[in-house]
Amino acid sequence: MRYLGLTDADRRAMLAACGAADIDALYRDVPKSAVLADPLDLPLHAGEMEVERALAALAACNLSAADAPCFLGAGAYRHHVPAAVDYIIQRGEFLTAYTPYQPEIAQGTLQYLFEFQTQVALICGMEIASASHYDGATACAEAALMARRIAKRSRVVVSGGVHPHYRGVTETYFRWLGDGLDLLPPSLGDEDLAACIDGDTAAVMVQNPDVFGRLRDLAPLAEACHEAGALLIVAVAEPVSLGLVRPPGEMGADIVAAEGQPVGNGLNFGGPYLGLMATRQRFVRQLPGRIAGQTIDADGRRGWVLTLSAREQHIRREKAASTNSGLCALAFCVHMALLGEEGFRALARLNHARAVALADALAAVDGVTVENDTFFNEFTIRLPGPAAPVADAMAERGILGGVPASRLFPGVEDLADCLVVCATETVSDDDIAALTAALKEFV
């Protein structure tokens, strides 16, 4: 077996060195009744070629978004990932390292985490950022918990425009905290969040652009929050937007919780992704998760360590944190380094340009209305009837034509006819023509 380091001769010699008659002797603490008598009903070991064949056959049963005009977004975005990104993250020194518990021999990981934190803080317009979370949804939940700790109040108001998975995870995390969450209903109408704030409100959570693609000036809301002693949490599902759209930090956000996948990371059927979290310097001691910090070594040379987290250096009791999303943060960091100021802003512009072209093309289709006044690279259209069957019919044709709002918010009548469509830089004019033609046919 190719992954095992021992030969049968090694095993015999090693058993002898241990003074064990056989391997069973080493398992003698296992209760007899729990020892498996027979081998498990599983296939036997297989060579690379066989495994590759079997899994490639499963992969071939799927419609790859790379082979189809793809207009799906809603929390996962298909962007071109430069070849250099995948090369760097496959270097064994990054790929096969553990969490940097021994900083002297993990400076590579620690330095890129520090660079990543800086990139995240910059694009969000915030002062500091953490070294990644599991994904955007868990980052939102953690942000809501963080706001409760800071404000020492219990309730968090969540806008109806926040991605349903971000809402859902936050709801689950809050489930046993007493009644702490006010979830506003999803709708394409206006919502008055400021009116929901009272003396027990720790924070208001909004998403920008929201799940329907709409942009909003958050400054007035931030003001209302701050006047009432509450925090403003801004969720961002598409961080590429921050290259073109005013960042939450400039509109008064106190915490930004975001999905990092669109930068450097592929779609991967929904995971692994990475959560981003950025905040103000004064909240640093409440920022959850791992954080890399700068320091010096015994010779006075600059270096980095995990910090504010002596709590987890040695996986200490009660204070331990967990594996998060280090390698995805590296992919983000490398992609962002390649983009730089010019590339990041050009990429964002290009996304918006593609979405504008798509919106103009779809608005011209009879029976289709574009619901958004504002958007970045994603917006919502209304069809004359239920959107889900149309999306299915288009998929049959090999077009991934948008996410039905009914999949995001099942049972909300007003949204049943809506389709959330997205155009990134990967969408071509031919793709747009294909979607337009399909909608003409199916609507």
Added chain:
Amino acid sequence: MAEGETITGNRALQIEEPLLFEMDAPGQCGVDLPDSGPFEDRLGGLERRNPVGLPGLSEPRVIRHFTRLSQKNYAIDAGIFPLGSCTMKHNPRLNERLARLPGFAQLHPMQPESTVQGALALIDTLADWLRTLTGMPAVAMSPAAGAHGELCGTMVIRAALDARGEKRSTVLVPDSAHGTNPATAAMCGYAVEPIPSNARGRVDLALLKERLDDDVAAFMLTNPSTCGLFEDEILEQAEAVHAAGAYFYCDGANFNAIAGRVRPGDLGIDCMHLNLHKTFSTPHGGGGPGSGPVMLSEALAPFAPLPWLVHGAEGLRLVERAEGEAARAIGRLKSFHGQFGMFVRALAYMMSHGGDGIRQASEDAVLSANYVLAGLEDVMSLSYPGPCMHEMLFDDRFLKGTGIATLDFAKAMIDEGLHPMTVYFPLVVHGAMLIEPTESESRQSLDVFIRVMRALAERAKGGDTAWFTGAPRLAPRRRLDETTAARQPVLRWLPEEASAEKAAE
């Protein structure tokens, strides 16, 4: 210039590397994008007004930067990584290749189910392997890592108790447990009570029984334990836990010792998370991503988080809403459907090993640990007598009177080209050193490890204190000042003017 010093501060292959932000060359860019052309924006006046502040670099500079950084990292690819309780085994490259097949890597999570039947079948197949290996009937696939799995399991237990109309307020956790265990229980609103270990390093059964009552929601055990031992009274523990009406949670971080030989379901476990990034070889990636599926008993299965994967008339289907069959689900713990990319890798690993190879891997992991134990027990102080499972626990008694601490010993290993073991965990012994070699190491590699560890132990006892307290000397950095890092946190780069202003404040 003194011997060994250089003009640049570089040392041959160890090259000093500035931060990306210190390399800025405005106008350089590592990507070429088509022009956006003219269009009328739909931003509603919300365009960005200020530069972002990102540095400009060409592609070769970016590659070189990260290549140099990579050379400052230790990794399994470079050598033994005996970090106890972390299972740093070889990460097969086939897994990486397969996870990158466009039919997996380029699937959007919101594609219609008809277009992703292969991906759903992959999840289903992996779930089947996990059910067979654990002897447990159900699995929640979405948790993102071990601690997230613990959260999932504890919530499922809480939901099941709520459904029984019972208010229980305590979770019992052995004192040797990983810190995430009590942290998680606390997150679900439980009071955490430690259960002491006995002189054999196992949970004290009498104390456990004494503490179990109708206020206890769950007993959260790690088996094999973080002392590297199999809980030999686990059947009695299970009986006592169930007799009190509580659930038996198992932290499966150490499943690598028993996979293919013992099924947790046969031990009376109700709920257990697995770490695909430990037992099933998905890479740790310098701190994730991981994947922490949670195995559930029949009684707990109805409370599993969304989404559920079910077999329907038209193939596999995702239940994404808490209604109908999933009405009692605890809700969602993560976006979309879990760490799919990790599922591909874990399944590729399992298929490569097969049922026979998984069992052999467990046996080799246990044999290798016992071989290291036998090779070191006369020069280091073993905390509890063997045989051990896949890892063994030493403490710092052998360093008594030397002025050398566990940390110093670990740092001296670094200079020898070894990654240190887990140190200061578990907390049940003083100056813990938890060594897990894994089944990936050859006998040659284990022999080198034993030889170096023996020599270091002899050297320590010989009184060469400074050798240890001054280590490491040869790593890219010497010991780093963690106290200052925490007291005056510098968590991001700032332009020089801004840094100067801040310092003046």
